Amino acid sequence: MNSYPLLVVTAVTAEAEAVRAGLDPGDVVVEAVGVGPAAAAAATARLLAGRAFRAVVSAGIAGGFPGRAAVGGLVIATRSIAADLGAESPDGFLPIEELGFGTSVLDADPQLVKALQTALPTAITGDVLTLATVTGTAATADRLAARFPLAAAEAMEGYGVASAAAGAGVPFAELRAVSNPIGPRDRAAWRLGDAFAALRAAAPALPTLP
Ligand SMILES: O=C(O)c1cccc(C(=O)CC[C@H]2O[C@@H](n3cnc4c(=O)[nH]cnc43)[C@H](O)[C@@H]2O)c1
Secondary structure: OOOOOEEEEEOOHHHHHHHHHOOOOOOOEEEEOOOOHHHHHHHHHHHHHHOOOOEEEEEEEEEEOOOOOOOOOEEEEEEEEEOOOEEOOOOOOEEHHHHOOOOOEEEOOHHHHHHHHHHOOOOEEEEEEEOOOOOOOHHHHHHHHHHOOOEEEEEOOHHHHHHHHHHHOOOEEEEEEEEEEOOOOOHHHOOHHHHHHHHHHHHHHHHHOO
16 A cells, blocks of 8 residues: 555535544545536546545445345445446447447456455445436436446446546546435435445445555
């Protein structure tokens, strides 16, 4: 492990506070960087340009694919995938790879994934989708589940944070606590308290990351 601090970025302050509540002061730098991939990428790039960090973790709450990730549970990303980066066509969605403009898939650092798995043995591991629009219908949920058979969760920042990390040459990981099932929008049913409690309980694993 190098001596630089770990950077943990969340979307909103409530997520950052849940992570900080599980840490000793000074263990890790935790910053809220905004909602969505663009805000997350821009703010993370700025943070990485201003100070040396040994790694960056995108952390926060997420939707879980029913039958793959339970509400209140944790998901460690193997890959962060920009699921809506591409083009629609009459024959279905065309990812950016098929348009010839780069990649929609960014791998998490294998050493960070392994360290998170060791420290958080009850967490599940899978792909985490990044979307600019929260899924709110059964049809979209089913379509995403079929397109991404290894996806356990969706959130709005991971791919943006991963892009900034790749640009800075810093290892990246994503850790999510599931607040709601992915499907028909029912904001009142989001279990924010359970997800924040899971984030807080997971936080002591963060300073152990290489
Ligand atoms: O309403 C509140 O009190 C509140 C407190 C803290 C956070 C929120 C958010 O809405 C956070 C937005 C954040 O959550 C991720 N997220 C959660 N569920 C999903 C989902 O089903 N699909 C996509 N993203 C989800 C996302 O990363 C947002 O940045 C509210």
